[in-house]
Amino acid sequence: MPTITINDQTVTVEAGKTVLEVAEELKIDIPTLCHNKALEPYGACRLCVVEIMAGGRPGLSTSCTLAATDGLVVQTDSERVERSRRWTLELLLARCSKVPVIQTLARKYGVNDTRFEKDDQDCILCGQCVRICKERMGVAAIGIFNRGAQRVVSTPFDEFSDVCRKCGACASVCPTGCIDIDRYSDKEADVLPSEWNEGLCPTKPVSISFPQAIPKLPVIDATACVHLNTGACGVCADNCVAKAIDFEQQDEVMDLEVGSIIVATGFDALDPTPMKPYGYGKYANVFTNLEFERLSNATGPTSGELLLRDPEDRFKFTRKPKSAAILHCIGSRDVNYHEYCSRTCCMYALKYAHLLKDKCGHDTEVYNFYIDMRCFGKGYEEFLNRVQSEGVRMIRGKAALVTDQAITPEEKGMLVVVAEDTLSGQVLRVPVEMVILCTAMEARADASEVARVLGISTGSDGFFLEEHPKLEPVSTPTTGVFLAGACQGPKDIPDTVAQAKGAASEALALSARGEVEVAPMISQIDPDVCIGCQVCIALCPYSAIEFDWRHKVSVVNEAMCKGCGSCAAYCPSGAASIRHFTDKQIFAEIEGILAA
């Protein structure tokens, strides 16, 4: 193990390390612009020079390429080093006079200005982009062309590259941020829209899903990761100090033994794309309610600013709208979609109206197109009054159409909302810049699958069915399975919280008691009679019958059996019966009734 001395500190280091790596471990700051842990040492920017005092050829050498060999003595901040660094920075500053990274670094080393004529280039030719493309992405779509002052990064013959997959690795390592990948390929970039931000902005294949994620750890999107798809890249693993990246990790199936299950699978927001009249997906500035939520969120793509989307670039937001329309009941209370009321829209629509006024200025025109306002909660009516007093236009009438076809000059370039004002009986055309669709809450697409697994049922609207609407609003027919939140039906947050607390206490009640009380009228299967045909198992709606493979008979789980009698009614051998409701007893009862 070699021993080297940096700035009078003598340390023993692992063989094969460079001086730059050793300095980093020692927390000695050495500036560099072309070094990248994921890439082979390049030694081009010459900022990381150190002075070799002994143990090597005396003079300046780049620490990124200088091996930490035994007996080496270097100084990272000698006068000669500093002078050389200042020169490099002055020359870079002259080349890239407007690049903030260079300006900051230059100032840090005392170079506030350059004596040379200022150029306005943005590339410092550190070669990181070219190297990552070749070394890590295995593509070499871009390269370095020409010599000397004419040196540039480009694609062969300055034409669009066939091999570039627009992964953006080049741009991600560029220290000055000068890479425009559209210059390298005319392919549509494989952009990964951010799920958390409702696709309003892109995200990277490896990211922390959302700021409040628990556990707050990055995950790799296996569908988009270059390494998992091509075997190239793997840069994240090289850069991870903790060596925590494991490309071998797979989905796991876990068996958990639990006493109760709370189903809180939530809802799906209705996709308004098929509802052609509203122009969602066609017009850039028709948003769904959830998209609007992300826009107004401080951690969202616009840092909470309510901005219009650039029709040319869906990830670009431009300016605040001067007018907006909020369309209620999109997919709710509509025989073509869902007949039920989604319960939350009226109130959040009012909130949106308020936010628009608040964030975009009170001269912003906000229209609410509603069927009727259902402000039933505590303080809700007061909020409606307040919003109205802020100048929000309430138009009673469901919007029929959103279009960009202008018929008057004022409508030019606007989205026109067409609706009948049912109070005045007139058809209105309201030109606005932004349209927000209050889409329906609907059952999750896979709700029936979940219901089957859990042995619960769904209603005609697709939501999970509670055991009893009044007496057992959180329970399900399957004992130990409880419902919480919008998976049971549209709900707002207070209702959801209340129900969730109810479900939690139901589950707690079970475990607190330590035992389960079951009704006496449950099924029993006589093992001596059972022929092991297993028909009952398929029939049991509560999954209460299992098969005993040793004795080759069906066995009733008494804790789960509800005594519905399906098994008893069907059992071909007559092995199954309901306690207290044996055939004999039933017939006796019938006879008794008939006799009376």
Add this chain to the structure above:
Amino acid sequence: MLTKLLPEDLEKVAKATEQRLASFRLRLMLCAGTGCVSSKSFDVQKALRIELERQGLQDEVAIIMTGCNGFCAKGPVLVVQPDNIFYQLVTPEDVPELVEEHFKGGRPVERLMYREPGKTKPIPKMSDIQFFKKQQLIALRNRGLIDPEEIDQAIAREAYSALDKALNSMTPEEIIRVVEVAGLRGKGGAGFTTGTKWKITAEQPGDVKYVICNADEGDPGAFMDRSIIESDPHAVIEGMIIGARAMGANNGFVYIRQEYPLARERLATAIAQARERGLLGKEILGSDFDFDIAIHRGAGAFVCGEETALIASIEGDVGEPRTRPPFPAESGLWGRPTCINNVETWATVSEIIRHGSEWFSSIGTAKSKGTKVFALVGSIGNAGLVEVPMGITMRELVFDIGGGIPDGKKFKAVQTGGPSGGCIPESLLDLPIDFERLREAGSIMGSGGMVVMDEDTCMVDVARYFLEFLREESCGKCTPCREGTVRMHDILTAICEGRGTPEDLDTLEQMAEYVRDTSLCGLGATAPNPVLSTLRYFRDEYEAHVQHRQCPSRSCPVLSPAPCQSSCPAGIDVPSYVALIALGRFQEALDLIREDNPFPAVCGYVCTHPCESACKRRDLDSSVAIKHLKRFLADWEAEKKPAVKEGKPIRSDDQVAIVGAGPAGLTAAYFLAREGYAVTVFDSMDRPGGMLVAGIPPFRLPRSVIEYEIERIASLGVKVETGVRIGKDLSLAELREGGFKAVYLAVGAYQEMRLEVAGEELPGVIGSLDFLKDAFSRKITCLDGRVVVIGGGNAAIDCARTALRLGPEEVTVVYRRSRQEMPADADEIEIAEEEGVKLRILTAPVQVEGENRVTGMKCIETELGEPDASGRRRPVPIEGSEFTIEASTIITAIGQVPQTELLSGDGGVECDRWHQIVIDSETTQTSVEWVFAGGDAVTGPATVIEAVCAGKKASKTIMHYLHGEELKDPAPIPIPRLRVEDSTAVGEDERATLERPEMPTVDPSQRVRGFELVDLGLSEEVAVREAHRCLRCDVNR
């Protein structure tokens, strides 16, 4: 059909080939190197073949197309063996004569033989030519002796015998040991010890190793690698096989640039023939060693000569260097141990194996062994390729082998080591050339380019040129080299264009050090050499550019739009007035001259015309006769006598006193009076004119001419008071009290310098000025006996010519250095000799002999030693060589000093120990605020035009002073005042053929009879034609 050779076959092949060649009576070794090929040597070959066949000589005379002979400037070169007769510049038209006279008749053709520069005697034998004499050929051993496309001829010259030795009687370790002990160092430029490199490569683990021959020669003006490959490719191949054997490599590459098609072709042919002969491929020469060579073509990037960049290029990557270590010897081509050597190094290897390490290490200097091939190019008589032992001096190389600088120009510097080398100045001409010394001098050996530069080369421009090359050729990978070369080039361009500042020099110096220290590879590390070495040795040229905005070599176009004008101390607009003469507008021409010089006529007669030395027409034939043209204008005016143009009305409140009515004082008076200042000129003599009348003989400058020009100046309102000696008759303080607000001292230099030898006081010894005064005033009317004039300046020549007219037996000028060092004008010396003046050079006076009167002069012979402070070589007396020249009159003309004792006393101006008045050179101000000074009193004896310059400059500062303005004026770039259209009277083609007219003169025998004017002047017709010879660089450059 060639067959695979075994060791014992080599000698057989050699013998057979020798016999075959010996069967020819004559062998014509015709050079087919790239230089000669482009001079059409193949046409000569064809003509020779036809002519020989026609004469039936084809079986007696063989034509052998050889590789480069080295003397490329004289190509096509033909050497006739076995007599070694050297013919140069042979054309197909010469062939019949050659065949008839020489090859058939046995009478060599003198017309085509080489002659030393400036000599007429032909040198028939190649070995007698200086260019070849001092050369020692190792790498170039077979140049001009074999046909490189015929392997058997190489074998006949011992090729592959070293390979046999290395393969069959030496172990790899022994081979390396021999190369190591020989002290061979890499000749690509860095000079790393070849043996060490081989050893490191050999010691690396692994079976796969490579050897590479670096033939990516990219230096401008360097072509030794090309020449070696073209003339003897087998030397390279043999060296590579031996090296590969020693290091255990089985594959080799030659990286050769695409721009060398002929070399590549010959190399490919040689490799193919070697392969057929079993010298490459499997089981070479019957041994168990396998080796083969592939040619890789480089795409012409200079940086690919750097070994890591070269490797990257072979690997198919962008040719860019990477940081070392690891060195290629450890990890090179495809990560394998790789040994890269230059062509010349490889070509040397086999000779070392053949003759042993002791033989090799006996050649050269302590640390640099053997020889080096240099490409001598630039401003040099014998341009070409030479191989000389290390340690030879630059002087031998340039002057003995190279034949010195052509056209009588002065040597300035040698640029060695290619673009990233440095410039070696004249003071280091005796530097022995080896790796270490060159590095100490701030240059490098590089691949061996030597660009010789003469006085017309601007060193700033040279640095700029090389930086331009490097800027283009820097790969651009690392910041210092990429950005630094661009910025240094920008600064140098700014300096060349007169936009530089003194701070720029510091910036350049610091930046050069930074680029050298911080760059990634050798290109960047040496890129600042041109800047650093020129700054080190030619800082004065840089300073002239940044401080005075002048290019001393008149080569920077912006600073020197017209070289004639910028070389004129007074900055006269020469191109415009010459153009006006061509158009016949003589009055305008005169008016234009008078904008800068009140003495057009005087200068027309006696100016030393530095303008003509700078004239670009000189490069074509001879300079435009500018002085004669000015003289023509003066004569024209004297005939016409046009009215004098009025200046501005005189304002008597700004009075200026001028002391001394010589050219400096009168010029100052002229420019001040033109602007309306009241000027009074005081002079101690009885007539104005100063040195014009006291020092210049009337046969050169008629007195009427001086009087006319002084009259013109007086007519502007200038008062001239003669017979008044300031300091004696009037003090400076009294001038001040008398209302003069400023005083200009232009008192000249009239005090004769003494010889400081015994007997100087004897009658018959007379100072030059006293003699001239007495002669002009007819106080002396005749001289008897012999006259000796001591000195080498214009005054000495004037004295000699004047003395000659007084009828003595003989006039001899004695001068202590050689004729070359004489300060007098060369044409004046020539005229004096023509008239009968004898010249005795390299002779110094020791003692004046005689008792009551001079009878002789004891002298001693001298020789030239080391250069002194003035840059001229010092005369060293040769002991025991004393002799006496008989003389009845001795005129001393070794210089004059000013008489300033009366001015420098209490309250006076400060003078130095030579009595010269000390001034601020930028403002002409003396130590007394209101007193200014100039002319000979400040500089010592100088020329009329310099005096005019001094007076003109002083007039400007005095005006600034009187107005209370800043005295310093940035020196203007002399740019033509007018843009005169070109005359169409003479067509362009005709102009090119016009010849400079001779000045008609009185016959020498007539001249010496009196003091009549010698030069008769040009006629109008001749003058106008002459003016058409001007190339008009003011508009065309």
